[in-house]
Amino acid sequence: MLIALTRPVSPSLAACELTHLAREPIDVSRAAAQHAAYESVLASLHARIARAAAAPELPDAVFVEDTAIVLDEVAVIARPGAPSRRAETDAVAEVLAGFRSLLRLEAPATLDGGDVLRVGRELYVGLSSRSNGAAVEQLASLLRPFGYGVRAVPVAGCLHLKSAVTAVGERRLLLNPAWVARESFEGAEILCVDPSEPGAANALWLNGSVIYPAHFPRTSERLAQSGFEVIPVECSELAKAEGGVTCCSLLFRAD
Ligand code: CIR
Numbered sequence: 001m002l003i004a005l006t007r008p009v010s011p012s013l014a015a016c017e018l019t020h021l022a023r024e025p026i027d028v029s030r031a032a033a034q035h036a037a038y039e040s041v042l043a044s045l046h047a048r049i050a051r052a053a054a055a056p057e058l059p060d061a062v063f064v065e066d067t068a069i070v071l072d073e074v075a076v077i078a079r080p081g082a083p084s085r086r087a088e089t090d091a092v093a094e095v096l097a098g099f100r101s102l103l104r105l106e107a108p109a110t111l112d113g114g115d116v117l118r119v120g121r122e123l124y125v126g127l128s129s130r131s132n133g134a135a136v137e138q139l140a141s142l143l144r145p146f147g148y149g150v151r152a153v154p155v156a157g158c159l160h161l162k163s164a165v166t167a168v169g170e171r172r173l174l175l176n177p178a179w180v181a182r183e184s185f186e187g188a189e190i191l192c193v194d195p196s197e198p199g200a201a202n203a204l205w206l207n208g209s210v211i212y213p214a215h216f217p218r219t220s221e222r223l224a225q226s227g228f229e230v231i232p233v234e235c236s237e238l239a240k241a242e243g244g245v246t247c248c249s250l251l252f253r254a255d
Helices: 028-044 083-096 133-146 217-225 236-240
Strands: 002-006 047-051 068-070 075-077 102-104 116-119 122-127 149-154 165-167 172-175 189-192 204-206 209-213 229-233 250-253
Touching: 002 028, 002 083, 028 047, 028 209, 028 229, 028 236, 068 083, 068 250, 075 083, 075 133, 116 165, 122 133, 133 149, 165 204, 189 217, 209 217, 217 229
Parallel strands: 002 047, 075 102, 122 149, 172 189, 209 229
Antiparallel strands: 002 250, 068 075, 116 122, 165 172, 204 209
């Protein structure tokens, strides 16, 4: 069974962390409707939705991807780089404890799950404004016993590694070469975003389909021409909070 862990949009979303975007008014009820549609798409692709408890006082709680890394064998609870986001992990850990043994990153490590890209048994960790070298070291020693390699990857110009590159296949990546070097991902087939859509590398590949923001039509066309079934989702309001399609769920298999 495939589980999609999600968390409701908080009414305080407009007070979210912002790094690369200017603050704009966010229509929270529209964000909630877009999030509900996103969950419906996940469900239509056979994911069972497991919701962490709502956290109305935590503006960024909807972005559950940043709170943990869920692997087949174990889950690692992250220590988000923004102090305002550290209280988000407890409720997510509570849900994950029903499915996995939990490991935890500790200070001085900081890591947002949005900086972790898994390709096979390799975890690429973006060295961003949120995730540091101590997290790379801790993750490597926590996961070595499970046979995972952990590699640091420099990113520049965007929030997270997965703003710059995501997996759209076992060894296929959608990437923005302006934000991360394609050479970091040896052996992978690289599909580049349309240069007019720098934010377009964040795609959610699931059961052979690609859940993808409706506001990147040119890269969407590139994906379709490469043979992908693209499922467009409206996510304009969460995008104003610097969120993409991967960040609103943690996807994993469970018995
Ligand atoms: C933040 O800055 O932390 C949130 N406003 C957005 C987090 C998006 N997370 C993600 O892409 N993994």
